[in-house]
Amino acid sequence: QIPSKVLEARLTGVTPGLDRVLNLTHSIHYMRLAAIQLPRFPRSELLKKVAGIQGLYRLLSERIDADVLDAPESTVSTMSVGYDHVSLEELKKTGTRLGYTPEVLTEAAAELTVALLLATSCQLLEAVDEAKVSGWGSWKPLWMCGYGLTDSTMGILGLGCIDELQQTVAMHLKPFGVRKFLYINTAPQPKMAAAIPTEFVPLEEMARCSDFITVCCMLSPGSQSICNSSMFSQMKDTTIFSNRSRGSVVNQDDLYQALASGHIAAAGLDVMVPEPLPTDHPLFKFKNCVILPHITNATWSRVVKGCYRDPPTALCKGEILTENLIIYILF
Numbered sequence: 189q190i191p192s193k194v195l196e197a198r199l200t201g202v203t204p205g206l207d208r209v210l211n212l213t214h215s216i217h218y219m220r221l222a223a224i225q226l227p228r229f230p231r232s233e234l235l236k237k238v239a240g241i242q243g244l245y246r247l248l249s250e251r252i253d254a255d256v257l258d259a260p261e262s263t264v265s266t267m268s269v270g271y272d273h274v275s276l277e278e279l280k281k282t283g284t285r286l287g288y289t290p291e292v293l294t295e296a297a298a299e300l301t302v303a304l305l306l307a308t309s310c311q312l313l314e315a316v317d318e319a320k321v322s323g324w325g326s327w328k329p330l331w332m333c334g335y336g337l338t339d340s341t342m343g344i345l346g347l348g349c350i351d352e353l354q355q356t357v358a359m360h361l362k363p364f365g366v367r368k369f370l371y372i373n374t375a376p377q378p379k380m381a382a383a384i385p386t387e388f389v390p391l392e393e394m395a396r397c398s399d400f401i402t403v404c405c406m407l408s409p410g411s412q413s414i415c416n417s418s419m420f421s422q423m424k425d426t427t428i429f430s431n432r433s434r435g436s437v438v439n440q441d442d443l444y445q446a447l448a449s450g451h452i453a454a455a456g457l458d459v460m461v462p463e464p465l466p467t468d469h470p471l472f473k474f475k476n477c478v479i480l481p482h483i484t485n486a487t488w489s490r491v492v493k494g495c496y497r498d499p500p501t502a503l504c505k506g507e508i509l510t511e512n513l514i515i516y517i518l519f
């Protein structure tokens with residue numbers, strides 16, 4: 189379904205430059221929002237549709253770059269927490285504001301992280317398949333044995349992580365009896381360290397010492413392919429790896445090798461390259477690789493409530509942004 193109406197627009201505070209966004213919400217019914225339809229359409233069609241529009245509302249599956257931003261949009265919004273598909277450089281050049289949906293997914297993302305870790309550690313999908321084909325046969329004490337979260341060491345890679353996601357993930361995993369949390373971020377996170385507690389470590393140490401590694405970072409030049417052969421080679425052969433951030437954070441060929449050689453125990457992926465992953469992709473052949481079709485954002489909370497604000501200052505290259513614009517969109 190296509191969101192057809194903005195029923196309520198609530199504004200909190202004003203920042204320099206926010207006037208363009210204000211204009212958008214006040215007159216949203218009158219503006220030409222030609223590209224508001226969410227279903228994906230071919231790039232050529234998108235480029236045709238953006239000509240002469242003032243607002244663009246799209247999904248994370250589309251690259252919003254110079255070609256798209258050629259038209260003088262007042263604002264671009266993406267229905268996603270990540271905005272790695274949007275060229276911030278180009279936005280700055282044209283003075284275009286960016287809306288995205290921070291915080292909306294924090295809980296859902298943490299829940300999916302738990303689901304991925306349990307699905308891989310308990311070999312849930314494989315077990316379901318076996319049950320369907322009567323694969324369990326007679327009782328075998330070692331069959332389908334997995335590694336539990338209880339007493340484990342959990343590494344959380346949250347480099348550039350936003351909106352306390354890293355802490356929320358740890359909070360969700362704590363009740364499972366995780367013994368120790370290790371984390372990586374751009375800087376130590378004292379609030380999280382105190383709340384969990386958790387230890388700030390270098391990547392190598394996290395790779396070496398963790399029983400589980402879960403990735404929840406933003407895609408940035410610093411995190412691109414950070415999970416590569418060097419990291420996988422330091423992991424234990426009992427370690428389970430999971431990623432629900434962005435596919436490009438992982439070197440997928442290296443992950444394939446790590447699974448094929450038995451260098452790691454299993455992987456759970458909600459994101460990959462490309463998306464959708466072709467059904468004949470070699471990763472699908474592993475029983476110990478759980479692949480989900482990027483469903484972190486499949487939660488009603490994100491559909492009915494979008495919190496639009498500008499990306500963090502650092503990524504916005506010095507632009508000072510303080511307040512939020514909140515738009516409720518009902519389908």
Ligand SMILES: O=CC(=O)O
Binds near residue numbers: 248267268269433484
């Ligand atoms: O991955 C989901 C999102 O960025 O919203």
